[in-house]
Amino acid sequence: MRKLLALLPFIFCSLAQAQDFMPPLIPWSGESENLLVDKSNPWVTPFELSDGLESPNYEETMAWLTKLANASPLISMTSPAMSEQGRIIHMMIVTKENRFSAAELASSEKPLILIQAGIHSGEIDGKDAGMMLLRDIAFGTKQNLLDEANILFIPILNPDGHERSSEYGRVNQRGPKVMGWRTNAQNLNLNRDYTKLETAGVRLIADIMNEYDPDLYIDVHVTDGADYQYDITYGFVETGGYSPEISSWLAGNYKPEVDQALQDQGHIPGPLLFAANGQDFTRGNVAFAFSPRFSHTYGDIRHTASILVENHSLKPFRQRVLGTYVFLEQSIRSLGNHFQQLQSAVNSDINQAKESIVVKYKFRDTPADTMTFLGISSSKKVSEITGAEYVQWEGKPMQQQVPTLYMDEPVNSVPIPRAYWISAEWSEVIEKVKQHGIQVETLEEPREIKLEYSRLTDFSMNPSPYEGRMRVQSMELEKEYRTLTLPAGSIRIETDQKLGELAVILMEPESVDSFFQWGYFNSVLSQTEYMERYIMEPMMEEMLEKDADLKAAFDAKKAEDENFIKNPRAVYQWFYSQTPYFDQNWKVIPVGREWF
Structure with missing residues (x-):
């Protein structure tokens, strides 16, 4: 060496x-x-x-x-x-x-x-x-x-x-x-x-x-x-x-x-x-x-x-x-x-009026038009070293008609809320919002408020870092309302402002450039409290005995997913999630939406 x-x-x-x-x-x-x-x-x-x-x-x-x-x-x-x-x-x-x-x-x-x-x-x-x-x-x-x-x-x-x-x-x-x-x-x-x-x-x-x-x-x-x-x-x-x-x-x-x-x-x-x-x-x-x-x-x-x-x-x-x-x-x-x-x-x-904003585009099904392309002639060669085909440019001007493939077909849009809320503990994100020049209102004392949040029901992470950050690869979301007390230092972001669209792009998890997809909220993906099996077993028996609705939900879960009952860990997790001991903040993206 x-x-x-x-x-x-x-x-x-x-x-x-x-x-x-x-x-x-x-x-x-x-x-x-x-x-x-x-x-x-x-x-x-x-x-x-x-x-x-x-x-x-x-x-x-x-x-x-x-x-x-x-x-x-x-x-x-x-x-x-x-x-x-x-x-x-x-x-x-x-x-x-x-x-x-x-x-x-x-x-x-x-x-x-x-x-x-x-x-x-x-x-x-x-x-x-x-x-x-x-x-x-x-x-x-x-x-x-x-x-x-x-x-x-x-x-x-x-x-x-x-x-x-x-x-x-x-x-x-x-x-x-x-x-x-x-x-x-x-x-x-x-x-x-x-x-x-x-x-x-x-x-x-x-x-x-x-x-x-x-x-x-x-x-x-x-x-x-x-x-x-x-x-x-x-x-x-x-x-x-x-x-x-x-x-x-x-x-x-x-x-x-x-x-x-x-x-x-x-x-x-x-x-x-x-x-x-x-x-x-x-x-x-x-x-x-x-x-x-x-x-x-x-x-x-x-x-x-x-x-x-x-x-x-x-x-x-x-x-x-x-x-x-x-x-x-x-x-x-x-x-x-x-x-x-x-x-x-x-x-x-x-001042354009918008009720929703596109957060992801795809290619049109057919090319929009063709252009007269001022190209350079080329030929395809097969490498004697790799066996792969490659282009060799020949230095001779030529023209050709080529299609233009537009990537402007909306795939996913999100409705625009009246405002977003971020709790004070997410200070790095709050600072970035301010650096962008987005106007915010900062709480001077705690406030109880009911907001809509997104909770992950499933997700996967990219296996490799991108630009130094671990990004989300795929996800499924559900929305829920939560009433909580936000501490002093939390911010409210009104969407009716010059940079309102930018705020939506940064806040909504479906956006490819949201703070969530850039990994700034990755810590909410980790579960931090657990229940031991010797506690869980007698508790499950009592829950099934005393709660008919829960028993019906459990039976339905077994019927719709035959692998569920074969996985004791999944069963324990399902029951644990039905108890008040379960972490209610787990997989909840900490960006609240205010609608009214």
Whole structure:
């Protein structure tokens, strides 16, 4: 083993870089190349100095941005959060109004755009594009963008992942030369954290949304997966979401202008692309219904226009960064051009009347439509090593008609109660509710109240942890009313509020992003008191002798389940559950519903 470990550096050094195994590259040039400044420019970025091959590390990035902010009255650099390893998560505020506080920006007549880069820090295109854009606003020809909107820019949301960097950061991506890591220092994926709020970066985003109230939220990523002609793909919640009017604004006002700007600058915009068969697009493109654990769906349920950008990983870093610059610039212009319409859409979505909310979707039975897909030709090969079939991309542009498979058919909906109650002992959950910005009422003294609760009649757990938590795999529920006294410090969550839909998603156990399914109430699944058999046996005899209804129920149970009577433990448990000694809180999910 020691000899093998000693040989590993040699083995890796002798291997070709992953770039050498990538599909053939289609040559590209476009008008956006004119965005690059000469290397003699005093504000040239490290990206430009490297001919578009490299991205600066954390220290170099922050030094450059600090210098820019110190030199321009339009830019303020803030330090609103700290990563798990102690690195500052910086945010740039860009405005002409000389008002940089959250309250002033939130109340400005201009719209506010929040641009976030480096949530997956190997996918860093947004950082370098944003640096160029801020440079051109401060000292170039783009200052007029601040007539359209004020800007919040987070260059690296996940700085610990950013600094876990090497030439082996992302095997499926064409640059930069050195790439960071997808997850944070605790191996948590920030773009799975928007409901549970366990990472410093995503807690910061919740804080920013609560304090600054941005009008447009953009999260910049880079894809994995198949080859195709598109270089800048992006999407938003189009159907099956919580803000239908905002979705209409994005589709009708925003997207056409952004697509046109990208095309004019030599880029090929496309929708979010996920091959239905996991390899190529012969079986169609999947339009997933993302849950609110993801950035753009979290924005949607908060009634904030939100975009997920996925630049194509097989396109060169230089091309992707330039496309991102064009995307961000036009996003600012389109937000300013259509802000009044967006405000109307937001107000409509906040005030929409709802008696129930969908908590789970499935695919439609038939494809919604077809799209003209700008693909890359491929062939199927059989591996001589594994014997399995795989796709080999051939680098030749082609077109094909492919179906779009929408995952927007409701599977499960839940009625919306007047309010939810959480008892004070669940302080971690209460704190997360407040971090989301959900308005709560806190009890100052104990209160007796009758509420509806969900009790598990059956459940199973996932065998492996997901994002550091043990999640529920399946469950069956029944509902019951309980009268209990909630202690001081308990909270009441009114559902008639801006974030009412978010509250439902977090509280209802059927929701895939509920606090229950994330494992925050797992302790209620453990039974803690038991009855010895030498007590149970005489008690069962007396119960059957004195309670005819119980005897009838016992006989019915034996008749409907022939295995029941063969399992003494199950019989004891059944009788024990009929006694007042039984734990009445066992398997009761501690989220109460107030209906009247």
